[in-house]
Amino acid sequence: MTDTVKNRNHLRHQRNHLSGGLSGMFSGAVRWISLIGILAAVVIVVPGNPVLASQIRIVTTTSDLADIAGAIAGDLADITALSQGNEDPHFLQAKPGFIIQARNADLWISIGMELEIGWEPAVIHGSRNPRIQVGRPGYLDVSANVLKRGVPTRRVTRDMGDVHPSGNPHYWLDPWNGRVIAETVADRLSMLFPDRKDVFHSNLKRFKDELDRRMFGAALTESVDGDILWKHQFSGTLDAFIQEQSLPAAGGWYADTAPLRGVKMVTFHKSWEYFTGRFGMSVVAELEPKPGVPPTAAHLSHVENLMSANDLTIILQEPFYSRRAADRVARNTGATVVVAAGSVSGTPEATDYFSIFDLLIAALTNQQ
Amino acid sequence: MKKGILFFLCFCLPISTVFAETASQTPLEALQAGYQSFNPDISVIIDTFYHGDNSHDGLNHLFEEMTGFGHAHDHDDHGHHHGVDEGFNLRHLEIMFSAAVDPWFRATAIAAVDIHGAEIEEAHIETTGLPMGLRVKAGKFFSDFGYINAVHAHEWDFVDQPLVFQLLTGDHGINDLGVQVSWLPSLPVYCLFGVELFQGNNEILFDYHGHGYLPEKSGPRAVIGWVKFAPNLPGFHGLLLGGAYGTGTHQEQHGPSGDYNHWLDGDTSFWSVNAVYKYNAPKPYGQGNLTIQGEYFRRKKDITLVRHYNRPELEGNPRIEEQDGYYIQFVYGFKPRWRAGLRWEQVGLTNSITRPTGVKSDYDSSYRLGAMVDFTPSEFSRLRLQANLGQYETDHGSEDVFELKMQWMISMGAHGAHTF
Structure with missing residues (x-):
């Protein structure tokens, strides 16, 4: 072993010795040339970047948007999500790394409704990217057409806590809104890159078909158009419609949540009302006394009384909230704490947008 | 007002x-x-605090007497003096307007109103549509050199400014009329370059009189260049490093109680380095967040005695002052909405004055340790308790001072975004 090392060193030494004179003479010049070379490479690469990258560069504020945008853009785009599902999207830092991601983006996609208000403006401003400034086609707030809940019906003041004047921003937890987001993204991409419009729209169709299949089951979606099923789901007439038309039984999330219909629960933050509202459940109280205000002992006692009086057995929360408050309430009321991903990558199993609902419904069904 | x-x-x-x-x-x-x-977007900030200390003649006086850092010369033509009073203080009422002007420009106007009157804290226009990551900013603004200089007082993690900047750049930091060009090249890592031309009005660093024995010089009289670099750290970690150099005209006039008898003209140059590390914990309400931040600043004042009534033989001789300082601070979110911080500061590691007589004197350095706890009920309000313990080298010997501060500040109106 030592011999081999010695031999190798010896060989290297010999080679150094042989080339010593030549490299000694030129090493100074070589160093300068390589330095100039590196600088030149930087200069060439800098303006060349947009040309080199033939892919569409999309930056999204959340992992859910990245997943949906990925389904629409397919391999035409390089997509970066600035936050992962295990982070609270309200409280992100405008890191320089985010600014670098935004620097060359063709399209910036955000949830909007003030969810990212504390950091998004600083990233967009810092990026100096004219394409993605608010109001430009490269800036897409996907909340425009979604179904909104929690829109204040009276004048809002900050005495009410972190209330968003345009409504509750956690709307991606309604699969209908996932569908709307996909449509919005496809439309914007088609506008920005008209030559690839067909790809985006066929991807959109595939995404909607898959979402509808997950929602209503394969048998039903093969017999009836998804839009019609959603229309009946909205008006609460889906079961009657299926019976009337002698259609195959519903499957998917719709059928899976049948046993959960009418269930009332408590959640940590006011972030689940889109999900519960879509599937016939409801949220009676939050552990937060006001949105954005951490639980207090007095409020938790109030929640405990409410839960005991109404026989509520479920406390639902995202993984990034501390379990302490929920565990206390659970201990005093006998309820169960369900920790579920509210976003893609919130838990290791939450690998895509559809899996959020799969996991959530499975976890809640297990508690019933 | x-x-x-x-x-x-x-x-x-x-x-x-x-x-x-x-x-x-x-x-x-x-x-x-x-x-x-x-x-x-309109927002109004009220920043009020209580200050108490056990110094002999008040903290403002102490800072002016600090050896090597004192500025005994009279500010005859400069704005009101800030500093803190014992008891209740209203730092100021800050009224801020900002908006996209049109598809090409963005503007910010900030008026600071305090009991002495109103002044323009910032009024600047910047471009939003330049290609290649370029931006031009003009008007009155904070220099983006270093880290804390451009951070508004209500966003500091401690009630008071770091000692080194209070002593060497003044209460307002470097905030001047001028133009800035900055460039964010298209690189895989964050690298931001900036050059700023300023009129050159800073009560300590770039003081200008331009009359009497002091030559008139047209602006811009100061130039600052800086670079910021941020390696791509994964996940919840962020790091920003920076370096800066600046130089500008500096003039002084001295004499007993405003009766000037000697005048100096030359320039001051400075360089600084800074680093900020932030761990942004995934937990809500700021729990688990950690910020470590430090800056080093060094100035060299190189001025020549142009006129001396009593010592004409010294005219033409230089006066050179070299001073420096640093601070390092840690702030940690130990509970939801609660943070605790510790700051260590030293000024005058280098602290020398070479007088026109040719005599060079070296002076000792001063220290300050600060600790704070703050509570942030919401994005729009904060309460803070802070204690400082300092040992200051003054012209009359060393003095130990204990300070206690209680701060209460709120913001009404638009929800501002926080930069890193």
Whole structure:
């Protein structure tokens, strides 16, 4: 072993010795040339970047948007999500790394409704990217057409806590809104890159078909158009419609949540009302006394009384909230704490947008 | 000041009537209408604190007596003096307007009103549409050198400014009329370059008189260049490193109680390095967040005695002053909405004065240790308790001072975004 090392060193030494004179003479010049070379490479690469990258560069504020945008853009785009599902999207830092991601983006996609208000403006401003400034086609707030809940019906003041004047921003937890987001993204991409419009729209169709299949089951979606099923789901007439038309039984999330219909629960933050509202459940109280205000002992006692009086057995929360408050309430009321991903990558199993609902419904069904 | 209030009312009254009139519309429509009618984001900050210390003649006086850092010369033509009073202080009422002006420009105007009057804290226009990551900013603004200089007082993690900047750049930091060009090249890592030309008005660093024995020099009289670099750290970690160099005209006039008898003209140059590390914990309400931040700043004042009534033989000789300092601070979110911080500061590691007589003197350095706890009920309010323990080298020997501060500040109006 030592011999081999010695031999190798010896060989290297010999080679150094042989080339010593030549490299000694030129090493100074070589160093300068390589330095100039590196600088030149930087200069060439800098303006060349947009040309080199033939892919569409999309930056999204959340992992859910990245997943949906990925389904629409397919391999035409390089997509970066600035936050992962295990982070609270309200409280992100405008890191320089985010600014670098935004620097060359063709399209910036955000949830909007003030969810990212504390950091998004600083990233967009810092990026100096004219394409993605608010109001430009490269800036897409996907909340425009979604179904909104929690829109204040009276004048809002900050005495009410972190209330968003345009409504509750956690709307991606309604699969209908996932569908709307996909449509919005496809439309914007088609506008920005008209030559690839067909790809985006066929991807959109595939995404909607898959979402509808997950929602209503394969048998039903093969017999009836998804839009019609959603229309009946909205008006609460889906079961009657299926019976009337002698259609195959519903499957998917719709059928899976049948046993959960009418269930009332408590959640940590006011972030689940889109999900519960879509599937016939409801949220009676939050552990937060006001949105954005951490639980207090007095409020938790109030929640405990409410839960005991109404026989509520479920406390639902995202993984990034501390379990302490929920565990206390659970201990005093006998309820169960369900920790579920509210976003893609919130838990290791939450690998895509559809899996959020799969996991959530499975976890809640297990508690019933 | 009256004008400022009037201006403010003119803006706000129409807004409140918009809200009142549209109560019968759907709230969303009402709000959208409201947003459209008040184009600029408006916010008002009230920053008030209590200060107590056990210094002999008050902290302001002490800072002026600090060996090597004192500025005994008279500020005859400069604004009111800030500093803190024992007891209650209103740092200022800050009224901020900002908006996209049109597709090409963005503007910010900040008026700072305090009991002495109103002044323009910032009024700047910047480009938003330049290609290749370029941006031009002009007007009155904070220099983006270092880290804390451009951070507004209400966003500091401690009640007071780091000692090194208070002593060497003044209460306002470097905030001047000028133009800035900055460039964010398209690189895989964050690298931001900036050059700033300033008129050159800073009561300590770039003082300018331009009359009498002191030559008149047209602006810009100061130039600052800086670079910021941020390696791509994964996940919740962020790091920002920076370096800066600046130089500008500096003039002084001295004499017993405003009766000047000698004048100096030359320049001051400085360099600084800074680093900020932030761990942004995934937990809500700031729990688990950690910030470590430090800056080093060094100035060299190189001025020549142009006229001395009593010692004409010294005229033409240089006076050279070299001073430096640093601070390092840690702030940690130990509970939801609660943070604790510790700051260590030293000034005068290098602290020398070479007088026109040719005599060079070296002086000792001063230290300060600060600790704070703050509570942030919401994004819009904060309460803070801070204690400082300092040992200061003054012209009359060393003095130990204990300070206690209690701060309460709020922000009304638009929700500002935080830069890194």
